[in-house]
Amino acid sequence: TQSTRPQRLLSAVQKNATRGDPRSVVKAIDHFCRHKEWAMNVGDEKGCILDSVVTEVNPHTVLELGTYCGYSTVRIASLLPPHAKLITLEFNPDYAAVARQVIAWAGLEEKVQLVEGASSDWIPKLKEQFGIQTFDLVFLDHWKDRYLPDTKLIEEFGLLRKGSVLLADNVICPGTPDYLEYVRSSPQYKSQYFKSHLEYTKVEDGLEKSVFLG
Numbered sequence: 001t002q003s004t005r006p007q008r009l010l011s012a013v014q015k016n017a018t019r020g021d022p023r024s025v026v027k028a029i030d031h032f033c034r035h036k037e038w039a040m041n042v043g044d045e046k047g048c049i050l051d052s053v054v055t056e057v058n059p060h061t062v063l064e065l066g067t068y069c070g071y072s073t074v075r076i077a078s079l080l081p082p083h084a085k086l087i088t089l090e091f092n093p094d095y096a097a098v099a100r101q102v103i104a105w106a107g108l109e110e111k112v113q114l115v116e117g118a119s120s121d122w123i124p125k126l127k128e129q130f131g132i133q134t135f136d137l138v139f140l141d142h143w144k145d146r147y148l149p150d151t152k153l154i155e156e157f158g159l160l161r162k163g164s165v166l167l168a169d170n171v172i173c174p175g176t177p178d179y180l181e182y183v184r185s186s187p188q189y190k191s192q193y194f195k196s197h198l199e200y201t202k203v204e205d206g207l208e209k210s211v212f213l214g
């Protein structure tokens with residue numbers, strides 16, 4: 001049977017990256033996506049912005065919505081302090097299977113809990129299931145029409161504290177207009193747009209960073 005693009009991306013990691021070296025895993029994926037096959041990773045340009053926000057927040061608890069092949073999972077987890085935890089939700093089992101192996105190749109299994117299922121099912125259960133109080137950082141990169149409803153769920157289930165940071169990918173392309181409107185107009189958030197480009201292209205895209213004011 002034919003391989004899938006995530007499987008070919010994984011093969012490129014296993015062929016070109018060094019086990020236990022997250023930066024080489026990131027480099028191998030970016031090379032594959034730039035020179036072989038485009039894939040919807042946050043990518044190297046927006047990835048640098050992601051890195052700077054993670055470093056600034058220095059989070060002990062991170063929630064990622066949308067794992068895909070684990071590219072941003074590896075970028076984030078490689079910057080976390082010891083004992084910090086990253087929970088990443090992935091709905092698509094084929095993506096999850098590849099992501100587990102990419103995360104393992106990077107040697108980051110200890111820091112990452114990959115949960116298979118839908119955000120709307122899992123957000124209400126995260127506290128009891130994983131002993132989480134609140135998240136210091138939430139990275140939104142799943143279905144774009146779920147950013148707003150899931151942000152409201154995250155608020156409703158008390159998963160944010162004063163100073164928690166939401167970082168959203170693709171706010172221009174494919175775009176998340178209702179989410180942008182919400183975080184930019186709500187008195188409960190201080191929002192900031194980081195202009196960039198759609199991964200591996202010249203098309204405009206960007207990340208929106210929104211600090212929860214409580």
Ligand SMILES: O=C(NCc1cccc(CNc2ccc3[nH]ncc3c2)c1)c1cc(-c2ccc(F)cc2)cc(O)c1O
Pocket residue numbers: 040041042065066067068089090091092117118119120141142143144146169170173174198199
């Ligand atoms: O759509 C996107 N990504 C989300 C996505 C997409 C498909 C499947 C899943 C399945 N994973 C999933 C679903 C629901 C979930 N609930 N909780 C977890 C969870 C996980 C997720 C996307 C698209 C483009 C893009 C494409 C084409 C183009 F021309 C320009 C731009 C660029 C991106 O950077 C993108 O991030």
Ligand SMILES: [Mg+2]
Pocket residue numbers: 040041042141169170
């Ligand atoms: Mg994205």
